[in-house]
Structure formats: structure tokens, C-alpha cells
Amino acid sequence: MADFLDEVPKTERKRCDRAFLVGVQTHDMATGEAAELLDELEELVQNLRIEIVGRELVNLRQPTPATLIGSGKTEEIIAAAKAAEADLIVFDESLSPAQQRNWEKASGLAVIDREEVILDIFADRASTREAVLQVALARMQYSLPRLTRAWTSGEGETQLEQDRRLVNDRIVRLKRELADVRKQRGVQRHKRQRVPVPTAAIVGYTNAGKSSLLNALTGASVLAEDKLFATLDPTTRQLLLRGNQKLLVTDTVGFIRRLPHGLVEAFKATLEEAIVADFLIHVLDVTAANVAAHHATTLSVLGELGADAKRVITVFNKVDAADEAQLMRARALAPEAIYLSAKSGQGLPDLVDRCLELIADAFGQLSVLIPHARYDLIARAHQIGHVQQEEQRDDGVFLKVRIPPNQQAPFLPFAV
DSSP states (O other): OHHHHHTSOOOOOOOOOEEEEEEEEETTSOTTHHHHHHHHHHHHHHTTTOEEEEEEEEEESSOBTTTBSOHHHHHHHHHHHHHTTOSEEEESSOOOHHHHHHHHHHHSSEEEEHHHHHHHHHHHHOOSHHHHHHHHHHHHHHHGGGOOOOOBOSSSSBHHHHHHHHHHHHHHHHHHHHHHHHHHHHHHHHHHHHTTOOEEEEEEBTTSSHHHHHHHHHOOOOOOOSSTTSOOSOEEEEEEOGGGOEEEEEEOOOBOTTOOHHHHHHTHHHHHHHHHSSEEEEEEETTOTTHHHHHHHHHHHHHHHTOTTSEEEEEEEOGGGOOHHHHHHHHHHOTTOEEOOTTTOTTHHHHHHHHHHHHHHHSEEEEEEEOGGGHHHHHHHHHHSEEEEEEEETTEEEEEEEEOGGGOGGGGGGBO
């Protein structure tokens, strides 16, 4: 699928290795928020294997249309970036296409914003067909207003017009292919739902330990690296709980503050596992300095996806590395949370118990005595429910079974 990325018309840009970062503190941001976001931007840029050679935080009273931050400050930052021998300036604020062009013209350096950094990381990490298509679509939509080659082709149509037509054609093709992929995913989900096994989606801020938790719970071997967006594609594994209770657990792509809107839209197909799950496991890194912001960001994105009404188990991960102050802060943020370490296994039984409680709420437990002549019902119980106890008796087969409420009617006459 790399051909989609290669087909995007864009100005040739050499590989950049040394970046100068620019953060912007506006009047509507909390004190210190821009500094925290700039730290996060540094980690994002480092994920692209680019060295950080300098950074500056700008206090902005009023944005300037041409360069966002005004001509005097623009000249000052360009001078600082060149003095640090940077070949790239990265803004933590979104730049309009015109602002980006003005910065590149004034500085002679490559200039990008947080959105393009995240797009590049996603493009670097995408592996499955769906993820590659989603990233390609987001990059196409991002590139469309930034096309700049406006020379004439000699046939009455400028190269810019040709490029725009080309990109729009690619966007239509990508959306069509993504629709096919989503249709296939829907078929797969429908097959799973024929046997109504409860489902949980692990959600949370990027690098909170979601994949590590999935591995710890299910014994899976999902990629779990200490870096942002280590995995983009949803991975589902089965967890066998007490009483023969099955649970399908899905790891999802991590959230981040200022996630580009195009990526929220493009990744809805991936994140729809969170929308259809019976409940969510919201993982937070208890040691993260900005854990409250991470908590708010995840809830905000879930709201955008329409999944904010789901039942949620809040989990603070990495407690084996936390100090008492961090634990106290976490208790204040989410008093009902579970504290665990996916690395050491500490607290995992508490999470399993909470999962069983939520499943019991959704899948009512029945005790039934099925006559020997109704082995069809016994087979049905095994097919659609979760048999926790089965005992042969003289007058029938005794079952303790969890069955979805909408499937219980044939069994109710035999309840004991």
C-alpha cells in the first residue's frame, strides 16, 4: 500500500536530522500546559529518530495570520534554530498551509507542526492493510491544502490543479477500500457475536502499558515497547476466567493530546472495537507527570467516538515504579480505580475480579435443571452461554450458566 503515500504530490524535502522545537502558550491554556505539551512533542519527534538541538516556548497574546507568532519573534526563532544548526523547525501549534510556507520561505528550513509529526509516526508504524489505508487517507487529506506547485502544464491547467485532482481521486479510492475493509471487519464481528462472548477493549493514553496489560492477562505476545504508538492495529485475545467464563480482550491504538482530527476520523474503524465492547479497561500510567491530562484526553476521544457511556474499569499501571505522592494523586483522580503492574503481575487478580463483576451484571446467571429429553437446550447453553457447572442427575442435567438476557427465554421454565 506504500504506493498511495508515494503518489501524494508534495515539495521535495530532504531527510531532516536536527530539530528545533517551538511551543506556544496562549491565554486560554492552563499555566504550564504548553511546557508539558512541548515535552511531549520532544518525545514524539525523537520517535522519528530526529535529534532535538533546541527549543523555545512562546507566550502568545494574539495570533498573527502570516506566521502565527509575529515577525519579530519569527526572526528570533529562525536565528536560534540556525545557530543550533537545525534543519527542521517543529511547532506544537497547528500551522495553516500559508503559515507553513511563510516560515519555510523566511528560514530556508523545513517547517512542520505536531499534526505532521504524528502522521509521520503513524506512517512509520502502520503494518496491516487497514492501518496503512487509514494513514494514507489522513496524509492525503492533510496534504491537499498544502500543494504548492502552481506552474502551468501548457494545456490550460496548472500543475497545482492537476495535483489536487490526483489527490482527490486517491482520497476517493482510499475511502472505497477502507469501506471494504470495514465491511470485512463487520462480518468478522458478526461471526463472533453469534456466540455472545463478553468483550472488553483496553483504551488509554499512548505508552500507558495497554499492550503489556493484554500480554499479562492473556499470555499473548503483542508488541509492547516503551515508545509512543508502538502498535496501531487492534489485537484481540481470549481470556479464560474463573468458572469457564470467556472474555475477548482487545488492545487499541493509544490516544494523545491534540490528536489530529483527520486521524480521529481515519482511525474510527480501528477504534470502533471500543465502541462495540461490553465494557472498557482504561489504562493510565500512574508515574506519568501529566496523568490527569492523559485521563481527560482519553475520555474526550471516547466522547468523540460515541463510547463515553460505556462502563469503564479505570486501571493505574506501573505501580511497582510509583512513589507515595504519585499514588495519592491517582487516588484523588479516580478513587475506584484498580492499581496494578502489568510487568510484575501485582494487582491483576483485582482486575480479573472486576471484569467478572461486570460480566455478571450483563450476562445473568441461571441455575436450571434440563430434562434428559431436552439435550438440544443443553447444547444451546454451551453454544450461547458460559456453563460454569454441569451435573448429571436422575431427573435431568443441572447447569449453572451465564446467558445474555435476550437469550434466556427457552431456559426460564427449567429454572431452579
